[in-house]
Amino acid sequence: MDIDHLIPAPSSTHHTHTHTHTPTLTHLTPTTTLHTTPETAPLAPLLRGTIGVATGLPLPDGVGVGVGNGVGDERVESDRVVLRVSEEIAGRHGPEAYRLSTDRSREDAAVLIEGGTAAGVFRGIQTLRQLLGPDAFRRAAPRDRGRSWALPGVTIEDHPRFAWRGLMLDVARHFMPKDGVLRYLDLIAAHKLNVFHFHLTDDQGWRIEIKRHPRLTEVGAWRGRTKWGHRASPLWDEKPHGGYYTQDDIREIVAYAAERHIRVVPEIDIPGHSQAAIAAYPELGNTDVIDTASLSVWDTWGVNPNVLAPTDSTLRFYEGVLEEVLDLFPEDVSPFIHIGGDECPKEQWQKSDVAQERIRELGLAGENELQSWIIRHFDTWLGARGRRLIGWDEILEGGLAPGAAVSSWRGYGAGIAAAEAGHDVVMCPEQYVYLDHRQAPGADEPVPIGFVRTLEDVYRFEPVPPQLGPEAAAHILGTQANVWTEVMENQSRVDYQVFPRLAAFAEVAWSALPAPADRDFADFERRMTAHYKRLDALGVDYRPPTGPLPWQQRPGVLGRPIEGAPPNR
Numbered sequence: 001m002d003i004d005h006l007i008p009a010p011s012s013t014h015h016t017h018t019h020t021h022t023p024t025l026t027h028l029t030p031t032t033t034l035h036t037t038p039e040t041a042p043l044a045p046l047l048r049g050t051i052g053v054a055t056g057l058p059l060p061d062g063v064g065v066g067v068g069n070g071v072g073d074e075r076v077e078s079d080r081v082v083l084r085v086s087e088e089i090a091g092r093h094g095p096e097a098y099r100l101s102t103d104r105s106r107e108d109a110a111v112l113i114e115g116g117t118a119a120g121v122f123r124g125i126q127t128l129r130q131l132l133g134p135d136a137f138r139r140a141a142p143r144d145r146g147r148s149w150a151l152p153g154v155t156i157e158d159h160p161r162f163a164w165r166g167l168m169l170d171v172a173r174h175f176m177p178k179d180g181v182l183r184y185l186d187l188i189a190a191h192k193l194n195v196f197h198f199h200l201t202d203d204q205g206w207r208i209e210i211k212r213h214p215r216l217t218e219v220g221a222w223r224g225r226t227k228w229g230h231r232a233s234p235l236w237d238e239k240p241h242g243g244y245y246t247q248d249d250i251r252e253i254v255a256y257a258a259e260r261h262i263r264v265v266p267e268i269d270i271p272g273h274s275q276a277a278i279a280a281y282p283e284l285g286n287t288d289v290i291d292t293a294s295l296s297v298w299d300t301w302g303v304n305p306n307v308l309a310p311t312d313s314t315l316r317f318y319e320g321v322l323e324e325v326l327d328l329f330p331e332d333v334s335p336f337i338h339i340g341g342d343e344c345p346k347e348q349w350q351k352s353d354v355a356q357e358r359i360r361e362l363g364l365a366g367e368n369e370l371q372s373w374i375i376r377h378f379d380t381w382l383g384a385r386g387r388r389l390i391g392w393d394e395i396l397e398g399g400l401a402p403g404a405a406v407s408s409w410r411g412y413g414a415g416i417a418a419a420e421a422g423h424d425v426v427m428c429p430e431q432y433v434y435l436d437h438r439q440a441p442g443a444d445e446p447v448p449i450g451f452v453r454t455l456e457d458v459y460r461f462e463p464v465p466p467q468l469g470p471e472a473a474a475h476i477l478g479t480q481a482n483v484w485t486e487v488m489e490n491q492s493r494v495d496y497q498v499f500p501r502l503a504a505f506a507e508v509a510w511s512a513l514p515a516p517a518d519r520d521f522a523d524f525e526r527r528m529t530a531h532y533k534r535l536d537a538l539g540v541d542y543r544p545p546t547g548p549l550p551w552q553q554r555p556g557v558l559g560r561p562i563e564g565a566p567p568n569r
Helices: 043-055 087-093 118-131 178-190 247-259 275-280 312-328 347-351 353-362 367-383 413-420 455-459 491-498 501-510 521-538
Strands: 012-015 025-028 033-035 080-085 098-101 111-115 149-152 154-158 164-170 195-199 263-270 336-340 388-392 405-408 425-427 476-483
Touching (some): 033 043, 043 080, 098 118, 111 118, 118 149, 118 178, 164 178, 164 501, 178 195, 178 247, 178 491, 178 521, 195 476, 247 312, 312 336, 312 367, 336 367, 353 367, 367 388, 405 413, 413 425, 455 501, 491 501, 501 521
Parallel strands (some): 080 111, 164 476, 195 263, 263 336, 336 388, 388 405, 405 425, 425 476
Antiparallel strands (some): 012 154
8 A cells, every 4th residue: 555655746645543543444345346427437447447457356337326327226335436526626626636535434435536527537546546556557467466455544635736747759750659659648647647749740750641741651751770879979770760650540549648638739840850741742841952852851860951941832731731630639639739840940041042032021030030920820820720839949039929839948948938928838948857868977878868867856847937926927837848769769768768757757747846945855765666666567667766777778879968967047
């Protein structure tokens, strides 16, 4: 029983005791039934598919008064798990708040989980899973496991600090097959995160099928070889690399996320990071500056000079792309569409007669305003279709589109400026929550990139800068950890970079923690002793606290470690 090892830490916990002051216990057994309401009925297969499978308990549907079964049966089963929505909880703490009780003095049930909405109940189920212990995270019940599962007598009331608690996964640099994406949705759900930022396109690969432009995946999804390590490395992996998600794959991923109350933010990168698209359709590039027909999908890393041409035909092309994207990512799951907007070199536009004519035609001050014009175009286009545009903080350059939101990645500064100007912001500064940065200074860290960002560094990350006033702070939608996969060639490498730091990030995003210097990292480390066992049960190849295992190392593969503390900008 892991009542004192919950991650993220809940808002409040009340233990129940007998009249002799000993802790009370309740049990789930083979006779325990599951009671839902119409709002929570879709959660039943999810609970059975995780907790039920791991414990070996069938948890059949039960009957009784007040649980919304609609059968009119006056019997009430006490050996039951009850899932229901509570307007009182929603009114006090919002849609994702929940109350989990194993205290039979509250209700005659082994477990009662009430949420502000079904999303809140789902978050409560994740806590129940932790209370049952690490074995509740396995995919089957061991045959020698006892048939009764003990739970402490407790009432937990909990709600998130931020409405946006996200993970960005880059599948363009190294493709992650569909099953790996579904697995990551399960992992972020288990950590009470609720946004999956799906980075689908970049110079090194286009990963989503667009039926009206089939060469995007026929050509753009594949590269002939791959740089092995940092771009300065002399090593190459000479195997072709690639892959993409069919539209049916995307629909499955979106549905899987929606079942777990996770929003999906698809990213289609424009106007930079577009060489894969230009390789497939050379007319998208600045054809009056370079021979775009000679370009192939990029096989190395860094900032690429080959950007989209600011032409009407390019705009129409990407409108067609986005029409299919909007169809695949419905508004209720994907209210935001990410269009990138980062790291767009302007040299080709400076040399392009076509781009310069467009600047003169529109009365723009220069290339930064030309990029802003493109962003504004798609902000208007998406807004007319009921969606919101979000982009990396470079979209501030040249003027920010009125309805656009900002992913503040180069530090706090852009997010502060955007929030103070009345724009919504997701804080994801690289010096704290870029999980591709190395976790320790040792020489045995695999392909070490960037600054050292330890588990404690992530735990002391504060998404809301203290200098923001209340009105501007209200524009901080939340926070997000980002995973760029240039040097993560497979799922195991992604696991190593993401975990255990995602557990610390999840607590920062969910829990009402004190100021960074006042946070009890020693207690978090204590709770992590149980969480490592949960990750083991889930099959996560995390970085051990003592350092990488021999098979996790990459000796001789060049990284780019940066010494010293990162700038606090």
